[in-house]
Amino acid sequence: xxxxxxxxxxxxxxxxxxxxxxxxxxxxxxxxxxxxxxxxxxxxxxxxxxxxxxxxxxxxxxxxxxxxxxxxxxxxxxxxxxxxxxxxxxxxxxxxxxxxxxxxxxxxxxxxxxxxxxxxxxxxxxxxxxxxxxxxxxxxxxxxxxxxxxxxxxxxxxxxxxxxxxxxxxxxxxxxxxxxxxxxxxxxxxxxxxxxxxxxxxxxxxxxxxxxxxxxxxxxxxxxxxxxxxxxxxxxxxxxxxxxxxxxxxxxxxxxxxxxxxxxxxxxxxxxxxxxxxxxxxxxxxxxxxxxxxxxxxxxxxxxxxxxxxxxxxxxxxxxxxxxxxxxxxxxxxxxxxxxxxxxxxxxxxxxxxxxxxxxxxxxxxxxxxxxxxxxxxxxxxxxxxxxxxxxxxxxxxxxxxxxxxxx
Numbered sequence: 260x261x262x263x264x265x266x267x268x269x270x271x272x273x274x275x276x277x278x279x280x281x282x283x284x285x286x287x288x289x290x291x292x293x294x295x296x297x298x299x300x301x302x303x304x305x306x307x308x309x310x311x312x313x314x315x316x317x318x319x320x321x322x323x324x325x326x327x328x329x330x331x332x333x334x335x336x337x338x339x340x341x342x343x344x345x346x347x348x349x350x351x352x353x354x355x356x357x358x359x360x361x362x363x364x365x366x367x368x369x370x371x372x373x374x375x376x377x378x379x380x381x382x383x384x385x386x387x388x389x390x391x392x393x394x395x396x397x398x399x400x401x402x403x404x405x406x407x408x409x410x411x412x413x414x415x416x417x418x419x420x421x422x423x424x425x426x427x428x429x430x431x432x433x434x435x436x437x438x439x440x441x442x443x444x445x446x447x448x449x450x451x452x453x454x455x456x457x458x459x460x461x462x463x464x465x466x467x468x469x470x471x472x473x474x475x476x477x478x479x480x481x482x483x484x485x486x487x488x489x490x491x492x493x494x495x496x497x498x499x500x501x502x503x504x505x506x507x508x509x510x511x512x513x514x515x516x517x518x519x520x521x522x523x524x525x526x527x528x529x530x531x532x533x534x535x536x537x538x539x540x541x542x543x544x545x546x547x548x549x550x551x552x553x554x555x556x557x558x559x560x561x562x563x564x565x566x567x568x569x570x571x572x573x574x575x576x577x578x579x580x581x582x583x584x585x586x587x588x589x590x591x592x593x594x595x596x597x598x599x600x601x602x603x604x605x606x607x608x609x610x611x612x613x614x615x616x617x618x619x620x621x622x623x624x625x626x627x628x629x630x631x632x633x634x635x636x637x638x639x640x641x642x643x644x645x646x647x648x649x650x651x652x653x654x655x656x657x658x659x660x661x662x663x664x665x666x667x
Contacts, residue, residue, distance in 0.1 A: 281433055284330045287342060287396035289375060295390055296378035297357075307359055307374075310416035317352050317415065323389070324348040325409045325420040327362075329427055330396065331437065339437040341426055342396035347409050349390050351377070357412035362397045362424075365404040371397050374412060401440050402428035402522045428522065439468070440516045446472075448512060450528050456502045457512060457528065461490050469517035474501050477509040477527060478559055484510060489517070506535040509558035540605055540612045545597070552616065554603060555589040562607030564590045569602050569615060576602050576613050 291297035313319070326346045333339040345360045357376035363369070373394050399405065402425070409420040427434050429441035447460045461470050470490040475481035488499050503510060511527040529535035543554045554564065565583040567576035584590050586607075595601065602615035 281427060281431070282328075282330050283333055283339070284342070284396075285332070287330065287332065287344065289373075289395050290393040291375070291377075292389070292391040297392065298376050298378075299395060300374040300376065301372070301395070307410065307412060307414045310414045313415040313418055314352075314354050317354060317418070318350070319417055321350050321352055321355065322347070322409055322411065322418060322420045323350060325360075325407065325422060327405075327407045327422060327424045329399070329424075331433075332396075333437065338439040339434075341399050341401060341403075341434070341438060343399045343405065343407075343424065343426070344396055345373075345394040345407060345409075347392045347394070347420075349392070349411075351388050351390055354413075354415075355411050358392055359410045359412055359414070360394050361408045361410075362399070363406045363408075365406055365423075373397075376412065399426050400518060400521060401434060401438055402426060440518070440521060446512065446514050446524060446526060448526065448528065452506075454502075455504070456500055459499045459501060459512060459514075461499075461514065470514060471517060472499050472501065472512070472514045474503055475511055475513050476507065476558070477511045477525070481511060481513055481525065505538060505557070506532065507538060507558050508532065508535050510535075536609055537612075540603075540614050543603055543614050543616045545595070545616060550594050550596075552592040552595040552603070553589060556586070560586045560605075560607055562586050562605065565604050565606075566592060566595075567602050567604045567613065568600050569613065570600060576604055578604060 289297060289299040324347065328344050328346075330342045330344050331339040332342055343362055345362070347358055347360065349355070349358065355377070357374060359372060359374045361370055361372040363371075375392055375394065377390070405424040405426065407422050407424050411418050429435045429438070435441045449458045450456075451458060457474070459472055461472070471487045472490065473487035474484040476484050484503065485501060488501070490499060501512070506529045508530050509527065510529055511525045513523055513525050515521045515523040539556050539558060539560060540554075542557060543552070545552055562585075563583050564586055566579040567582075568579060569576040582592070586605075597617045599615070599617050601617055602613050605612045605614070
């Protein structure tokens with residue numbers, strides 16, 4: 260008896276697991292309920308964006324249901340493509356000519372629409388009957404946020420259904436092992452500290468699109484820290500050399516497929532690196548003209564900064580009252596006396612650091628820009644020379660070599 264119950268439970272569990280898997284389809288075209296004549300049109304009718312008054316005889320619930328689901332269409336040599344399936348249920352009305360379904364990306368506002376027209380004989384003779392419509396599939400991307408709408412043709416005011424749909428991401432097991440974008444997102448990299456560069460290798464799946472790589476500084480957004488490099492689809496094994504100027508916790512490697520709405524993979528090699536954290540506290544500068552002590556971190560930092568007094572090397576630094584500031588971006592202390600014992604103390608979730616900028620006779624002053632000068636109220640660029648051009652070593656390079664063997 261117990262064995263039978265166990266088998267029944269396992270069967271139920273396996274059936275539930277299978278029902279949650281993303282279905283794989285070979286074809287995805289328009290279909291309507293039996294007995295109805297429908298035809299499709301993929302270009303959006305711009306005039307259907309404007310609504311007209313709803314007939315008194317038409318109920319607002321003439322659109323009964325809207326459902327969306329994800330499917331995959333797979334080719335053995337090219338992997339699987341993600342598709343969105345849309346189904347609708349409506350009650351026919353003599354003034355209703357058809358339906359329009361649209362899927363808009365919430366990231367790029369790109370919109371795809373499909374129109375389905377019902378033959379005049381159908382909506383005249385079968386008014387009041389229910390019609391089921393399966394639209395053709397929409398091409399979508401991994402982890403894409405979509406806004407799906409269903410309208411009548413013509414579009415009657417107040418008669419619309421909508422819903423949000425989130426396409427499964429690479430964390431879903433079936434998607435992760437079947438979709439080329441997910442396979443390309445598994446980056447292998449190695450940091451070459453001596454050459455100040457990150458070597459990256461992108462595993463290429465057959466039929467996968469081109470791939471972009473770049474270094475960026477992760478602040479509110481990931482800001483460019485170097486020119487992006489395009490890895491072409493016809494390369495079997497390609498290593499990319501991305502140079503950097505400074506190791507920072509927010510310096511990240513970003514990769515994405517050359518397709519619309521592609522998911523961007525970010526890896527920050529120095530995120531928890533002690534040496535990279537030390538660099539953040541070195542940007543303390545003294546401005547002699549205003550007697551201002553300032554600090555602006557190269558990466559976002561959460562914590563407090565305060566002035567403190569350290570009697571001598573190795574001694575504790577006593578915090579000065581009413582000098583504590585929350586770290587947002589730039590911290591300034593005006594009218595500061597250049598005493599060797601005056602220091603800055605940084606307290607963050609990573610720990611505490613103390614910097615004493617006046618211990619040495621040569622005070623740290625902010626770097627001056629050599630790129631642009633102002634003369635007579637107009638901007639003029641200095642002539643380019645060998646010192647102003649970026650060094651060749653700081654330009655991204657693509658090199659052909661066997662797959663990287665990363666240090667274990």
